[in-house]
Amino acid sequence: MPAFDFTVPGDCTKSTRIDKYVSEIPGGISRSHLKACATEILVNGKDAKLSHKISAGDSVQIRWQENIPQDIEPEDIPLRIIYEDSDVCVIDKEQGMVVHPAAGNWSGTLVSALLWRYKKSAIQNAGDETQLRPGIVHRLDKDTSGVMITAKNHAAQEFLSAQFRNHRTLIKEYICICTGRPPHQHGLITAGLVRDPKDRKRFVATQDDARGRRAVTAYKCIACYGNYSLMKVRIYTGRTHQIRAHMRFLNCPVLGDPVYGRRDPGFPSASLMLHSYRLTITLPGHTVPSVFRAPEPERFRKTVAVLRKRHKKFIMPKDY
16 A cells, blocks of 8 residues: 655644645645545544644654556455355455555456446346445455445445444454464463664554554464464554564564565475454345354465474463
């Protein structure tokens, strides 16, 4: 997701709205473009609006999502459908599939696949296919696999998005294979996340409440095999790279993570071992939450099989 970060110079003598300031600095972004595409605005690590006035010394982070071109081509890409009705489509996203079209990834995306599927469905049901657009209410990284839910209409998108915003009835659970052993069998990571000033593609966990954006991750170590750990993870906030950054903070980076980990000599060709295996969410028109599961992917089964051959299984004691 594109980002624009800056610190207001110390010689700035007056407070100015964020959108006005950004539109006037060299290499800035127009106010209309910001209004249409900005998805996250932080001032000194705290959520803010474009109308927020900034002053000298303020640190500003802006992330945005470019609009999908109207001429994006539907593509006949097979999807693993877990559940589907007139409002939603729940899929088991394959590793390597980009969710949203963006620079460098205009084709082969989940959006393109859903456009094709919805178009076919509209034709079969004699509906108005021009009104059908896939509603992306949450994302998984390209190399993260597993459960995703999408909306088929605006009302469903708003209903689902509200749950992703407050996380009160929503439960998102993952499994991952990590390098290293955690300090405890289970725990809660509350370190906030800030963009790494040395590498803008990644985030750093910090315990400085004034800097980091709140992020909460619960983990449980299922078993250890040598210096590798099989973990269950639940996230209570939905930050970019949250699990990957928090596992690194725990000194247990996800195996195969090219951004937050290192190439592992034991598994030199490993891809990201992170999988969204269960999503609990209330569907439109329902009052009781539904549970959707994506089975353990083949790359996990193969890696665990190798670990079992190489190392004796170790269950970490609760007071470890």
